[in-house]
Amino acid sequence: MTTTETPRNSLDAEQVGYKQTLNSRHVQMIAIGGAIGTGLFLGSASRLHNTGPALVISYAVVGVIAYFLMRALGELVLHRATSGAFVSYMREFFGEKWAFATGWIYWGNWALTGIAELSAVGLYVQYWWPNMPTWATVLIALVAVLAINLMSARAFGEFEFWAAILKVGAIVVFLAVGLVVVIGGFSIGGHKAGFQNLWSNPGGFWPSSGDYNWYGPILVMSGVVFAYAAIEMVGVAAGEMENAQKEVPKAVNAVIFRIAVFYIGSILLLVSMLPTTDYKAGTSPFVTVFEQLGLSWMSTVIQAILIVAAMSSLNSGLYSTGRVLRSLGMSDQAPKFTLKMSKSGVPWAGIVMTSVFFVFGSVLNFLTPDAFEIAVEATSVMILFTWGTIFACQLRLRQLTDRGIIPKGSFQAPGYPFTSMIGLAFLVLVLIGLAVSGWQSSPYFLHKTSFLVVVFGIPVLVAALAISWRLVKPKVAANTGGRLESIWTLNGPRYTDVSVEDLDPKDDAHVV
Numbered sequence: 001m002t003t004t005e006t007p008r009n010s011l012d013a014e015q016v017g018y019k020q021t022l023n024s025r026h027v028q029m030i031a032i033g034g035a036i037g038t039g040l041f042l043g044s045a046s047r048l049h050n051t052g053p054a055l056v057i058s059y060a061v062v063g064v065i066a067y068f069l070m071r072a073l074g075e076l077v078l079h080r081a082t083s084g085a086f087v088s089y090m091r092e093f094f095g096e097k098w099a100f101a102t103g104w105i106y107w108g109n110w111a112l113t114g115i116a117e118l119s120a121v122g123l124y125v126q127y128w129w130p131n132m133p134t135w136a137t138v139l140i141a142l143v144a145v146l147a148i149n150l151m152s153a154r155a156f157g158e159f160e161f162w163a164a165i166l167k168v169g170a171i172v173v174f175l176a177v178g179l180v181v182v183i184g185g186f187s188i189g190g191h192k193a194g195f196q197n198l199w200s201n202p203g204g205f206w207p208s209s210g211d212y213n214w215y216g217p218i219l220v221m222s223g224v225v226f227a228y229a230a231i232e233m234v235g236v237a238a239g240e241m242e243n244a245q246k247e248v249p250k251a252v253n254a255v256i257f258r259i260a261v262f263y264i265g266s267i268l269l270l271v272s273m274l275p276t277t278d279y280k281a282g283t284s285p286f287v288t289v290f291e292q293l294g295l296s297w298m299s300t301v302i303q304a305i306l307i308v309a310a311m312s313s314l315n316s317g318l319y320s321t322g323r324v325l326r327s328l329g330m331s332d333q334a335p336k337f338t339l340k341m342s343k344s345g346v347p348w349a350g351i352v353m354t355s356v357f358f359v360f361g362s363v364l365n366f367l368t369p370d371a372f373e374i375a376v377e378a379t380s381v382m383i384l385f386t387w388g389t390i391f392a393c394q395l396r397l398r399q400l401t402d403r404g405i406i407p408k409g410s411f412q413a414p415g416y417p418f419t420s421m422i423g424l425a426f427l428v429l430v431l432i433g434l435a436v437s438g439w440q441s442s443p444y445f446l447h448k449t450s451f452l453v454v455v456f457g458i459p460v461l462v463a464a465l466a467i468s469w470r471l472v473k474p475k476v477a478a479n480t481g482g483r484l485e486s487i488w489t490l491n492g493p494r495y496t497d498v499s500v501e502d503l504d505p506k507d508d509a510h511v512v
Contacts, residue, residue, distance in 0.1 A: 014084040014327050015239055019153060019345035022241045024250075026157030031234050031251035033164035033316075036171065036262055037309045038120070039227025041302065044267065045288070046281035047220055052207040053198045053271040054217035055224075056264060062224045063259035066231055068423045069387055071413035072394035073235045074252035078411040079397055081248075083239030084327030085320075086232075086389050093396040095485045096331055096476050101465050102389050103328040109382035110317035111354060115361035116376050117310040117317070118142060124307045138362050145311060146355050149318045152344040153240040156319045163312040170305045171262050173298070174286055178269035181293070189292035193273045202275055222380075222433030227263070229383045230313065231255065232390065236320045240345070249411045318351050325350030332479040333472055377453045380434060381461070384427045391420040391427075396488075405492055 022030075047055055082088040086106060091099035121141045122134035148159050180186075181193045199205045208214040234251055238244045270285050274292065279285045284306065290298040326347040328334035340349035398416050400406045413419060431454060438450025446452070477484055485494055 014082055014088055014330055017341045017345055017347075018083050018240050020240055020242050021152065021154040021345075022157045022237055024242075024247055026154070026161055027234070027237065027241055027247040027251050028254070029161040029164035030157065030237050031231070031255065032168060032258055033160050033233075033312055036164070036167045036258075037227075037230060037313060038117075038306060039229070040171075040263060040266065041167075041286065041306055041309055042282075042284050043223070043227055044270070045279045045283055045285045047223060048267070048270060048276045048279040048285060049281065050212075051216050051220045052203055052205070052212065052276050053201050054206040055220065055276075056198075056267050056271065058217045058221050058224050059227075059259075059263050059267050062221050062228060063256070063263060065225075065423055065426050066228045066259060067256040068413070068415075068419040069390055070231060070234070070252045070255045072420050072423070073232060073390050074248050074411050075394050075409055075413045076390065076397060077235055077238045077244060077248045078409045079406070081238040081241065081244035082327075083236060083323040084330075085235040085238070085324070086386055086393070087324055087327040089393040089397075090389055091327075091331070092487045093393050096333070096480065097469055097473075097484065098389075099331070100328065100333045100469055100472070100476070102386070103324050103333065104465065104468070105382045105385050105461075106324055107321050107328075107354070109379045109386065110321050111357050111361065112375050112379045112382075114314050114317040114354070114358050115365055116379075117313045118358060118362050119365050121307055121310045121314075124303060124310065127303050134366070135362075141311060141314065142355060142358055145314045145318055146351070148315060149322065149351050150342070150346055150348050152346060153237075153319075156315060157237075159315050160312060163308050163315070166308050167305060167312075168262070170286070170302060171266060174289070175261070175265055175269065177293070177295075178266075178273060178289070182269055182272045188273055188289070189278070191274055191278075195272050197272050197275070201271065202277055219433050219437050222430045222437060225430050226380055226383060228259075230316060232386065233316055233320065235390070236323055239323070245410070252411075318354055321354040322347040322349075322351035325353065332475040374449055374453060374457070377438075377449045378457050378461070380450070381431070381453060381458060384431060388424060388427050391423045395420050399490060400488055403490065405488060405490075 044055075047058075051058065076089050080088075080092075084091075087099050087103040090102045118138045118141055119134070122132075122137040125132055125137045126134070145159075148155050181188060182195060185192055185194050187193070201207075203209060203212055206214070206217060208216075213219070234248060238248055241247055266286075270279070270289065273289055278292075279288055284302050286302045287299040290296070290302065325334050325338040326341070329336060329338035329350070334350075335353075338347065338350040338353065340347070342348050394413060395417055397406070398412070401408045401412075434450045435454040436451075438448045438452065438454065441450065442448050473484070483495055487494060
């Protein structure tokens with residue numbers, strides 16, 4: 001689609017101005033990078049310590065759900081690739097109100113995550129420079145990723161490409177070393193490595209006595225979900241791919257392999273090398289292993305990778321929010337200035353808006369860390385909602401294609417409708433798990449963070465969105481000519497100026 005073409009409907013309009021510059025290697029590494037982050041490099045330590053070897057099953061189960069999610073997303077992308085992603089799909093299948101909620105929840109997720117990642121970068125840098133002021137590190141990191149994002153989508157893709165190379169490289173080195181140590185039965189930290197440690201670990205494979213509960217590996221899945229967060233980035237990037245129809249299926253189909261190798265393979269080796277009680281929260285389990293092996297230089301490399309992972313998350317956050325805000329702005333659901341784009345096809349105004357929020361949020365984080373902790377926990381609920389919208393939109397899309405209202409796509413998710421329904425049910429269980437684990441986390445009511453977020457935070461968020469929608473609804477109605485409902489009904493197009501041909505995925509005006 002050329003950037004000068006007059007759009008035939010509001011869904012076309014969202015794509016005007018973007019450049020399709022992300023090629024195959026960018027797409028593949030964005031998909032890989034989204035599946036490898038601080039959740040694996042750092043967050044897995046506390047889960048190993050608190051759960052035991054059965055954590056392997058936890059990661060495997062959530063990995064299957066993540067694959068269902070990516071297949072659902074892949075079907076949506078090949079129906080219509082758009083930089084508005086989930087916002088645009090919700091607009092098409094459920095109407096403006098749900099697009100409004102989806103967009104601002106997704107923005108809130110990345111905005112709060114970005115503030116946390118900025119703070120994390122400040123702490124990681126102090127590993128080398130203990131006297132480095134955290135505010136200076138935050139500022140340098142933000143300026144760096146802001147500059148990258150304002151250049152072009154290709155600059156974003158290049159950063160993610162090399163960040164993913166570094167993350168994957170570190171994991172591959174660990175897997176190679178780990179296999180040698182485990183298969184060879186070498187001694188590590190006075191402990192003999194081997195797959196027998198899966199059941200000879202203190203408490204056995206599935207610990208249920210002492211400080212452990214039998215439902216621990218099930219409950220921890222609510223936390224494991226967030227280790228996989230950001231794999232949906234492929235959906236946002238699809239609108240700027242050179243050939244989304246070709247590259248998205250390749251990236252999606254490779255997800256299950258990456259999860260099996262990088263996540264489950266890593267956890268399996270970590271469990272086989274040391275007792276899970278040796279892993280401590282706040283210290284990367286990979287650092288623990290390499291230090292026990294006497295490879296302290298590799299521990300230093302892992303510390304550097306943590307910075308790369310945090311910077312990659314920041315980079316993705318700015319990229320995503322700029323596109324999502326522009327999609328919201330198209331129908332007056334966000335400030336009009338978020339529509340501004342540079343000549344290189346970058347929605348710079350939305351990106352700058354998020355950056356300003358990062359700065360103020362980082363200051364607030366340093367001043368009131370306890371209050372910010374609750375805000376960060378709220379991102380877990382936001383991630384669940386975003387994943388839920390993907391499953392819901394895929395279910396509606398398939399209803400329409402099965403009825404012949406929309407042409408069938410070339411990359412339909414298998415197992416319809418059960419895989420998406422299982423995915424939605426699983427997300428509900430995760431929400432319950434968050435409340436339960438939050439209640440158990442502290443004897444003090446105000447410190448039961450996840451419980452407070454689920455029980456009190458969700459109603460507050462729903463109320464805030466409902467009030468906000470009532471305020472913007474008149475402007476949205478005026479902007480869209482009163483078209484607030486979904487584009488499609490189960491019997492055909494809702495509006496007379498939209499036809500099946502307008503959204504035919506084989507039409508060159510829509511294939512990007």
